[in-house]
Amino acid sequence: MEDRKERAFQDKIDAELKIEPKDWMPEKYRRHLIRQISQHAHSEIIGMQPEGNWITRAPSLRAKMVLIAKVQDEAGHGLYLYSATETLGITRNELITQLQTGKAKYSNIFNYPTLTWADVGAIGWLVDGAAIVNQQSLRRTSYGPYSRAMIRICKEESFHHRQGYEIMSKMALGTTEQQEMAQDALDRWWWPSLMMFGPHDSDSAHTSNAMQWKIKRETNDDLRQVFVDRAVKQAELIGLTIPDSELKWNPKNKNYDFGKIDWNEFWEVVNGNGFCNKERINNHVKAHEEGKWVRDAAIAYTEKNKNGARA
């Protein structure tokens, strides 16, 4: 019986039909999705912090308005994704608890600090740029609510990408000091951005099932290559240098070969030893606890009205 259901499920996926919340699905598919979508949601939410750090110090009113809108979008993206995750039968409360206790992860990149204004540019250009490559691919994911959330997010994300590139261009073409800041930001964010795509396909624990079930549509390494090829030309145009001495055009493959990624650094940060891991989670817990009275008051207000206190 289970076997037959599982075959019908796989047939549906092979026929490029979407799986919807009430459809039968293997338990492992459900668990994989909860892990992946919630990790994605948590990344959007935690990702508000490094940029939020610069809202009060944005160099102009225009830059400040744009940054506030962008950070608000990130909150929105997190909520679209929580909404999609909840269709799989897990509550928001459970998801938040998993994040705060470290049971669920979020993207490693947000454990790096934003030291200068150029970092806000680097995040938009590189971090959102990398996220877009991944998310464009995920628009075709097999789970309906996840796919729809990705379509929505991709529409909004290109504003973020351009916003970041604009900051980087302005600084890269500015004073010597600004140029140095832009280059320094690129130097610090380049390698962590490449790590965002996850381990090499040969070392990735989750790739095979995810590909068979079409949760993922392209492999980590393929997506990483797309990102590198795009970014190299964008950096050239504004006169910045990608910090990789092995980076060079490969005429045979028609793409850029690049140097070795330091996976020790990646795992160190994943395992909690990045610059900002503790700070990010502590801030989240603090905001959640400080918002408790608001939630309590809203619930009390509704209860009171239900009991007929208001005509």
Place this chain on the structure above:
Amino acid sequence: MRNDNLPVWEVFVQPKTGAHFQHCGSVHATDKEMALQNARELYTRRQEGSCIWVVKAEDIVSSNPNDSESFFDPADDKVYRYPTFFKVSKKVKGL
């Protein structure tokens, strides 16, 4: 209402006047007013809608996709519901 697990509301947005309302996701809120405001902030930050409906998720009744064959079966054998079922001479106009 258990603390921290606020009720889930499904959100439907009408992209422009005259169009069908479309489901676009959910929000959490304690009451109707908050549900509408949250839906506006979340799903129409770029003028994506001319009107929003919110409805408590627990109040929505759905058919079961696993039974969709038998559920939609009554429509299976009624081809006469389509205009192509009827043979009409080409000479007849306006039909």
